Amino acid sequence: xxxxxxxxxxxxxxxxxxxxxxxxxxxxxxxxxxxxxxxxxxxxxxxxxxxxxxxxxxxxxxxxxxxxxxxxxxxxxxxxxxxxxxxxxxxxxxxxxxxxxxxxxxxxxxxxxxxxxxxxxxxxxxxxxxxxxxxxxxxxxxxxxxxxxxxxxxxxxxxxxxxxxxxxxxxxxxxxxxxxxxxxxxxxxxxxxxxxxxxxxxxxxxxxxxxxxxxxxxxxxxxxxxxxxxxxxxxxxxxxxxxxxxxxxxxxxxxxxxxxxxxxxxxxxxxxxxxxxxxxxxxxxxxxxxxxxxxxxxxxxxxxxxxxxxxxxxxxxxxxxxxxxxxxxxxxxxxxxxxxxxxxxxxxxxxxxxxxxxxxxxxxxxxxxxxxxxxxxxxxxxxxxxxxxxxxxxxxxxxxxxxxxxxxxxxxxxxxxxxxxxxxxxxxxxxxxxxxxxxxxxxx
Numbered sequence: 063x064x065x066x067x068x069x070x071x072x073x074x075x076x077x078x079x080x081x082x083x084x085x086x087x088x089x090x091x092x093x094x095x096x097x098x099x100x101x102x103x104x105x106x107x108x109x110x111x112x113x114x115x116x117x118x119x120x121x122x123x124x125x126x127x128x129x130x131x132x133x134x135x136x137x138x139x140x141x142x143x144x145x146x147x148x149x150x151x152x153x154x155x156x157x158x159x160x161x162x163x164x165x166x167x168x169x170x171x172x173x174x175x176x177x178x179x180x181x182x183x184x185x186x187x188x189x190x191x192x193x194x195x196x197x198x199x200x201x202x203x204x205x206x207x208x209x210x211x212x213x214x215x216x217x218x219x220x221x222x223x224x225x226x227x228x229x230x231x232x233x234x235x236x237x238x239x240x241x242x243x244x245x246x247x248x249x250x251x252x253x254x255x256x257x258x259x260x261x262x263x264x265x266x267x268x269x270x271x272x273x274x275x276x277x278x279x280x281x282x283x284x285x286x287x288x289x290x291x292x293x294x295x296x297x298x299x300x301x302x303x304x305x306x307x308x309x310x311x312x313x314x315x316x317x318x319x320x321x322x323x324x325x326x327x328x329x330x331x332x333x334x335x336x337x338x339x340x341x342x343x344x345x346x347x348x349x350x351x352x353x354x355x356x357x358x359x360x361x362x363x364x365x366x367x368x369x370x371x372x373x374x375x376x377x378x379x380x381x382x383x384x385x386x387x388x389x390x391x392x393x394x395x396x397x398x399x400x401x402x403x404x405x406x407x408x409x410x411x412x413x414x415x416x417x418x419x420x421x422x423x424x425x426x427x428x429x430x431x432x433x434x435x436x437x438x439x440x441x442x443x444x445x446x447x448x449x450x451x452x453x454x455x456x457x458x459x460x461x462x463x464x465x466x467x468x469x470x471x472x473x474x475x476x477x478x479x480x481x482x483x484x485x486x487x488x489x490x491x492x493x494x495x496x497x498x499x500x501x502x503x504x505x506x
Contacts, residue, residue: 098301100220103293107216110294114212117205124201133191137179145171172363180355186348193341200334207327210501212292217497219289221490224305226282232482233278237271239475243461243468244268260468267472307493309437311500315430318503322426325504329422332415339408346404349397352389358382422502429499436492443481443488450481 108114130136148168180187244264250256287297313321323329364377457474460466500506 095300095302097304099304100217103216103220103289104213106293106295107212108209111212111292112294113208114205117208120201121198121205124198128191128194128198132194134180134183134187135191137177139175139177141173141175143171143173145169169364169366171365172361174359174361174363176357176359178355178357180353182351183353184348184351186345189341189345189348193338193345196334196338196341200331200338203327203331203334207331210327210506213506214497214501216289216292218494219285219292220303221307221493223282223285223289223303224307225486225490226278226285227303228305228486229278229483230275230282232479232486233271233275236475236479237268237275240264240267240271243471247468263468263472307489309493309496311433311496313503313505315427318430318499318505319423319426321503321505322422323419326422326502327504328418329415332411332418336408336411336415339404339411343401343404343408346397346400349390349393349400352387355386357384357386426499426502429495429502433492433495433499436488436495440485440488440492443485447481447485450478454478 126132146169148170244261244267247256247260247264251258251261286299286301290297290299359382360380361382362377362379454474454477457466457471461468461471497506
C-alpha cells in the first residue's frame with residue numbers, strides 16, 4: 063500500500079515537473095528574436111509613439127496659427143456685383159402732362175472690386191502677431207517636454223526588461239542547481255546514503271524555483287508589450303535587449319543646477335509664458351490709440367429704363383480711393399479693464415516663474431543626491447554579491463562532501479539568489495536615477 067502510494071505520488075510529481083518544463087521552454091522556441099538597442103527603440107518612439115505624434119500635430123496647428131495669413135498684416139480684397147431686371151407698365155406724371163407707357167424691360171446693374179488695408183491700429187496687430195509666434199514657441203517647448211518624458215518612460219521600460227531578463231538567467235541557474243540537488247538526493251537515497259526527506263525538500267525547491275521562473279517570464283512578456291506600445295510597434299513583436307549599463311554622468315551638483323536654469327524645459331516654458339504676458343499688455347493698450355486704414359476700389363454701374371420720363375439710361379465707372387480714421391475716445395473702461403487684467407496675469411507669471419525656478423533647483427539637488435546614493439548602494443550590493451558567491455561556492459563544496467544538510471545548502475543558495483537580484487535591481491535603479499537627473503538638468 064505504501065509502495066503504491068509512493069509510486070502514485072512520484073508519477074504526479076513527474077507530470078507536474080514535465081508541464082512546468084514545457085511551459086518554461088515555450089518562449090524560447092516560438093520564434094527568433096531581434097536585438098533591440100535602446101538607441102533603436104528611441105528612434106522608433108520618435109517616429110511612431112502616439113503621444114509624440116499628437117504633440118507634432120499640435121506644433122503644426124500652432125505654426126499654422128502663427129502664419130502671416132492670421133496676422134492682420136495683409137490687405138483684404140473684395141469683389142461685388144448685382145443685376146436686376148423689371149418688367150412694368152404704368153404712367154409717368156410730369157409738368158407737361160401724364161404719359162402712359164406700355165410694359166417694357168428695365169435693367170439695373172453694378173460691379174466693383176475693392177482693397178482695404180489697416181495702416182495703424184495702435185500696434186495691437188503687431189503684438190497680437192508676436193503672441194501667436196510666442197505661442198508657437200511655447201507649443202514646441204511643450205512638445206519637447208512630451209518627447210523627454212517619453213524617452214524617460216522608454217528608458218525605464220527598457221531597463222525593466224533588462225532587469226527581468228537578468229532575473230530569468232539567475233532563476234534558471236537556481237533551477238538547474240535545484241534539479242541537480244534533487245538528482246543527487248535521489249541517487250543517495252537509492253544507495254542508502256540519504257533519506258526520502260532530502261528528496262522531498264529538493265523537490266519542493268525545484269517546484270518553487272520553477273514557479274518563480276515562470277512568473278518572471280510572464281512579467282518579461284508584459285514588459286515587452288509595454289515597450290512595444292511606447293515604440294508604436296505591434297504588441298506581439300518579440301525581441302531581446304542589451305543588458306549592459308554604462309554610467310555617463312560627468313557633472314557635479316553645481317554644474318547640473320546651472321545647466322538646469324539654462325536648459326530645463328519647465329523653466330523655458332515659464333519664460334515663454336511671461337513673454338506672452340508682456341505682449342498681451344501691449345496689445346491691450348491698442349484700444350487707446352486711433353485706427354487708420356486706406357481703401358481703394360474700381361466700380362462700374364448702369365441702368366436702362368425705356369419708359370423713363372426724362373432719362374432712359376445711364377452708366378458710370380472709375381476708380382475710388384479714401385482714408386478712414388477712427389478713434390474710440392471712451393469705450394466705457396473696456397481697454398483699461400483688459401490692460402489691468404493683462405498686468406495681473408503677468409504678475410502671476412512672474413510668481414510662477416520664481417516658484418518653478420526654485421522647484422527645479424530643489425529637484426536637481428534631490429535627484430543628484432538620489433543618484434549618488436544609488437551608486438553607493440550599487441557598490442555595496444556588488445560587494446555583497448561577491449561575498450554571497452564565495453559563501454555559496456564554499457557551501458556547495460561542503461554539501462558535496464556531506465558536511466552540511468540540504469537545508470543549509472538551500473539557505474546559501476537563497477542568499478546568493480537574493481544578492482544577485484538586489485545587485486541587478488541596484489544597477490538599473492542607479493541608471494534610471496541618472497536619466498531622471500539628466501532630464502531635470504536639460505541634458506537628457
